[in-house]
Amino acid sequence: MSYDSILHPVIGIDLGTTFSSISRWDGEKSEVFCPKGEYAVPSVVYYDKGKFIVGKPAKDKGVFSPENVCIGAKRLMDDKNTDIHLGGKTFSPIEISTEILKCIYNNVEAMFPNNTFKAEGTVITVPYYFRANQISNTLQAAKMANLSTIGIIQEPIAAAFSYALYLDNNVRRDENILVFDLGGGTFDVTLFNLKCDRDSLIFNTIASNGDDRLGGLDFDRKIFDYIIAKEKIDISSYPEKVQLICKSKLMEQIVSAKEKLSFDDIAYIQVIDIPPGEFLECELTVGELRNCLGKYMKKIKGILNEVLKTSGFSSKDIDKIIKIGGSSKMTIIDELLNDSLGHGKTYGDIDPDLAVSKGAAIYGAYLTNRINNKKRIEINYINVHPLGVKDDKGDFIELIPKNAELPFEKTLIFCNTEDNEVDLTIEVYQGENEKCIDDNKIGEIKIEGLISAKKDTLDIEITFKINIDQTIDVTVIQADSNILINKRF
Secondary structure: OOOOOOOOOEEEEEOOOOEEEEEEEOOOOEEEOOHHHOOOEEOEEEEEOOEEEEOHHHHHHHHHOHHHEEEOHHHHOOOOOOOEEEOOEEEOHHHHHHHHHHHHHHHHHOOOOOOOOOOOEEEEEEOOOOOHHHHHHHHHHHHHOOOOEEEEEEHHHHHHHHHHOOOOOOOOEEEEEEEEEEOOOOEEEEEEEEEEOOOEEEEEEEEEEEEOOOOHHHHHHHHHHHHHHHOOOOOOOOOHHHHHHHHHHHHHHHHHHHHHOOOOOEEEEEEEOOOOOOEEEEEEEHHHHHHHOHHHHHHHHHHHHHHHHHHOOOHHHOOEEEEEOHHHHOHHHHHHHHHHHOOOOEOOOOOOOOHHHHHHHHHHHHHOOOOOOOOEEEEEEEOOOOEEEEOOOOEEEEEEOOOOEEOEEEEEEEEOOOOOOOEEEEEEEEOOOOEHHHOEEEEEEEEEOOOOOOOOOOEEEEEEEEOOOOOEEEEEEEHHHOEEEEEEO
């Protein structure tokens, strides 16, 4: 099969909370694009006077105009109706994510002569812990960015692809691999069994857990509060714009200090005009960082232990750890993993910042038959979030359980609940709580045009199917009323 991997490649995009990257399949391997000298682009959007700016320039402008900048839109993708106010206008998380996707694709496009670069297919990554509506919203952003999306892949699976594809074909492997994904805004722990030989590459997902509100952004805010208290800094009497600028400038130094503590025992923070007219100079040690983030480390360890409990594995059963996400590089994370799973298990020959987009490009090559080796590749997925509906008491009625192998579908028969009821609404949720108010509502199925009948006499057949990419398809049939509804969440 002939294809152009330079001007018309398949690409993978890691749409991250704090950084995003884009890779291509070059015919033999996955390669990260480096437009403008950047392998990873800050997932930051600045808007003012009708113009969007994305990436490092947006981050720089946001220091002095923080009211015009958005950081962490990925965390808001569970609710597409969330209002993000920038530069006097209101945007949705989908619109902000669209601008990030457009920017990183356009940056690559600009590396080639005019109108000659056009990707033949794009794979977007999402956390394994994302729910159906978060994935659907991500797909919508890709569509609005005019990307030819051919697939969605979970970040841990993408990272596992980056690890496994280039393994020695002559060595037969049967490994239990834990992918520890701690980025700027989300956290996933996913456990795989990898079977690899000359003829096949098989990923069996065993268990996964996480938190879509846990990551480097939380760490930064906690360190910020710690520094403010430690140095007795009070900016509350200054105008709001001045307060925002002070916070933005200090936060920038805190992020740098946190990164420095990944390879050093002490970092220095030096900032002009915090408070205005004064000079802040202090230090942050690994010990202080450990104490400061103790609550989060406890939460991370709890999620890690829950994955082991669900899988029935002990720490001794874990053969290898793959770390991805910028926050996974912290020294205190290495300490946590060594204490929880044992020393010497972390696989170091993989870039935590770039492995996901590279794996997404590999997956794109797999989907389009561009991988030249003759190995049979098989990926077995599991459902992370139980799927159910809301009953008339507000209780969560589970239909598809957690850890069910995907794809999985289930058909139920519902009835009209009132006499002469012509319209009804079924609310769909994902979660593990008894009450729907404590779970995540992913959407509604509105059934309109039922024939007039006594209650409990109309059979409404509803089929729920969770696909391998965690999206949900729903089919509604009511034969007497000639109703057929197909909907995707």
